[in-house]
Amino acid sequence: MTAELVRGQNHPLSQVRLEIRISAGKPVVATAVLGDESGRIHGVEWVAHPGVPTLPGLEVSRQAAADHRLAVDLDAVPAAVHRVGVVLALPTGVGGPVGFGSVAAPFVAVTGLDGAEIATFTLTGLDAESAVIALELYRRQGAWKVRAVGQGYAGGLAELLTDQGLPQAHRLATEINEAVVRGLARSVPAPPPRPSDADRSRQTAASALGPDQSGSPYNSQNTPGAQGTHGAQGISGSQGTGGPYGATPSTQGTANQTGGATPSDPEPAQSASAPAVGGPIDYSHPRRQTTAPPPPPPTAPPAQPGEPARPVAGDATGWSMEERLYNQVWGMFEDLARSTAAYRSAVDFADARMEKELDQALSDPRSRIGGQGEAAREAAQAKHSRLVDQAREALDRDLGQLGAEADVVEPALPAAYARWDSPVWHAYRVPMEMPMALRLGDLHVPESEPLRIPMLVRLPLERGLWIDSGRTGSSDGLFTDAHDMRRLAMESAVAHTARLLAVHPAGEFTVHVLDPAGSAAGELSPLVRSGVLAAPPAAGAAGVAAVLGQLTERVDLVQMAVRGGVADSLPPGFDTAQQLLVVNDFPHGFDDRAVTQLRYLADEGPAVGVHLMMVADREDAAGYGPLLDPLWRGLLRLTPVADDHLADPWVGHAWTYEPALAPPGSQVLHQVLAQVAAARTNY
Known part of the structure; x- marks a missing residue:
């Protein structure tokens, strides 16, 4: 299971031959620095960069690029090396962006040689910094671990290398920039965006909502209503972009990922996602270079013609069953929110229409004499009932589908997502890794009293x-x-x-x-x-x-x-x-x-x-x-x-x-x- 790291978090490495994949929205320079036990760089020969792309156990890209793949063999690095830092920097002197705050947040993944992700890290929260230590691989008690660092430097590579104890920091930074300028014509453009799914269909595999930057759909500040003694607690996220709460549940396997350009792509050299000069900045994250793997094929018997698709646990996108179930739960939540909103809107429309028709029919006092007024009232109320019944029928249809999905999803949830009365707890064993989320309770709305959606954070x-x-x-x-x-x-x-x-x-x-x-x-x-x-x-x-x-x-x-x-x-x-x-x-x-x-x-x-x-x-x-x-x-x-x-x-x-x-x-x-x-x- 992939470890999705946050700043300062570490994760053990079970392999020594690794690949580090870097995705950014603009060409960046990727270097690797070697450090001793205290993190100090002993000399320029301890830095792999575009001018000197190979060191024992290391190989980095020879040019600035929007995407990089760095090769690492930890068994081959010198015995004096205890840390391998992955450094990203924006090219200088070529008219590019001056700080990471003006480009999409870089995404770094540590993978095995088979491409399976071991750990990932998204570098958020950067502003004027033009160089950043993305992550470091470090030796601890004979074993190697990876740590998400995300420490930026507004002074660029020179300041970063100086802080790491390199005496020739300014000279080496100049050499790296010169090497980048010479090879910039060969830089790989930012990959074009793939089309994203705006709506989640219940009949097909659900798409994940979008890159999570807040860590949880509930990690947000209260609404103004929460100022009172027991006001409503807001759950609208201030950073996410994809869910009904304004927060998004997953950072992996999202439908709005951007695919990487290949040599055979007939795309122009300039990225389709790159903003025009002076135009707005595109903050969509490039993420991985392929879309999330397709969900597993349904195991339930196919539905009869005209019937809705039969639900299957784990039919959302994701890189593991845990992530697919997580995304499916929040897809169900979004569907319930959408269906409820549509029903309430229809009822409000029916109420407003009936009130308008009654006002028009009874505006003339003469129409109140005899049976005209009563007939107009009955007609307006009948029309109102038909509209409300139609809206309720649509809501009940959606609730039935969601209820059927909940019936198959709930028994499939792992312990971290399951209720305390779930049989999964009877087979409980202390886990080896922390899950991506935790269940804190259940959520429901008055229109769907029996239906409960797990509240995951x-x-x-x-x-x-x-x-x-x-x-x-x-x-x-x-x-x-x-x-x-x-x-x-x-x-x-x-x-x-x-x-x-x-x-x-x-x-x-x-x-x-x-x-x-x-x-x-x-x-x-x-x-x-x-x-x-x-x-x-x-x-x-x-x-x-x-x-x-x-x-x-x-x-x-x-x-x-x-x-x-x-x-x-x-x-x-x-x-x-x-x-x-x-x-x-x-x-x-x-x-x-x-x-x-x-x-x-x-x-x-x-x-x-x-x-x-x-x-x-x-x-x-x-x-x-x-x-x-x-x-x-x-x-x-x-x-x-x-x-x-x-x-x-x-x-x-x-x-x-x-x-x-x-x-x-x-x-x-x-x-x-x-x-x-x-x-x-x-x-």
């Missing part, structure tokens, strides 16, 4: 979670007293925590708990008894201060190490696992310093692997005033009971969220946690 989490223990305003919340709501919120938090532990490899996810008053001892007992916590739940002011201080220091250390380019120089015994802090009963037992630290962890923690799960009632924190408003807005609000609070502007209403909880009386949570604890002990 991308991993690693890019936002913290807020389990709202206050009165939610839903029908379930109105009839639940405050004590029960706090209990249900903590049970929900334990279920989410157990799932996060279950889907991560052994030793790669650490959980800390703050329970200042010890009020959640009963609800936390599954985590405590199984031994999956890093330490017993911290209680009292001293315990809270110790844990918050430890995690704050961790964030500071990792940030300094990443910014300084010495990520391997962390203190001995440093826990490199993802960290989750579960906070109960906030703000009781938290002083001003603790509140400030929590805000810091919520803002800065996710980027360096520290995540927050707050169990709190916002009204209880009202005494802090607007100080905590950014905290609530920065967290994804979940509820312990069904509640329609996830605002979706695409269909103009809120989706009802239901938490993912274990069935009453089930032992599945305890069984899964026992396996996690055993794997943690043997790690």
Whole structure:
């Protein structure tokens, strides 16, 4: 399974003979730099570039190009080499772009010789930087790993090489640029775009929505409605482009990928996707050089003529069954959103038309005498009923198809996507790799009450979670007293925590708990008894201060190490696992310093692997005033009971969220946690 890396994340390499594929929207220069244990480049002979394209174990392109393939044989690099950095730079002095912010975000893939992807990384967030260390292969305890770096330099190659300790950095940068200028006439143009599918058909293989830049369809800020005590939490993404939420679920296998030009292509030399001089910039990502593999052939019997196609699990595009199921789930979500929007629009039209016809018929007072008025009213109402019935018939047809698809998709979902009552948990084993997403609950709309769509969020989490223990305003919340709501919120938090532990490899996810008053001892007992916590739940002011201080220091250390380019120089015994802090009963037992630290962890923690799960009632924190408003807005609000609070502007209403909880009386949570604890002990 391909590891889709984010900045700072690493992944083990099972092969030593590799190919590194680079795709960009404009010609870029690809170089490879060798470094010792500290990352220092010893001399110009440690840099492979267009002027000197080969070194022991390395070969790079001889020219600037929109696409590159670098060959790497890690067994052949010198023994003194501990790091191989892949560097991308924009050509200088040829009238091209001056910063990566004005071109499509480069995409880098590490593959085996068979072409199977091992790890990928998209370099987003660049602006004026004209040179960037895309990723590095590094030796650690006798094994090789790949790390996504994405560190850019506005000063170009000269600044980058100087920062890596090369004394002749400016001279070498000049030589590289001269070599590029000499070979620029041979540069490969950016590949032309392939046509994209605007709509997803249920009768054919579904296309993935588009490149995900936000990490999750829910990784976005709240809508204005979320400013209130229990306002709707917005799920419209600010970066994605393809889904009803404005966010897109997958970065692989998308239908709007751009294909690579081959020597036999009859395309002109200039890329069709390149903007005209002075025109708008095309930010569509070139991605891979082929479209995603076709979905597997349907295994169900073919439908009879005139019948809709019979659904098949995994019929979306993707590079693995996990990704195909992920894309299929979000395709189902998009279809339900679209069908619901169409139905509501039709009903609104019918209402407006009936009102207009009644106004016209009854505008003359004389028409109200006798049976004319009543006849006009009956005719308008009959027409209204026909329109609404037609709209409902179309919606029911779509819901029937989606329901049939859900019936075959739900049993096929892997553990990370499945409900707690799924049989897949009975065959659970601690995974070797982190999945691409996690199920946090289910979504539905009033028009399709029985149909549930899994709510999947991308991993690693890019936002913290807020389990709202206050009165939610839903029908379930109105009839639940405050004590029960706090209990249900903590049970929900334990279920989410157990799932996060279950889907991560052994030793790669650490959980800390703050329970200042010890009020959640009963609800936390599954985590405590199984031994999956890093330490017993911290209680009292001293315990809270110790844990918050430890995690704050961790964030500071990792940030300094990443910014300084010495990520391997962390203190001995440093826990490199993802960290989750579960906070109960906030703000009781938290002083001003603790509140400030929590805000810091919520803002800065996710980027360096520290995540927050707050169990709190916002009204209880009202005494802090607007100080905590950014905290609530920065967290994804979940509820312990069904509640329609996830605002979706695409269909103009809120989706009802239901938490993912274990069935009453089930032992599945305890069984899964026992396996996690055993794997943690043997790690």
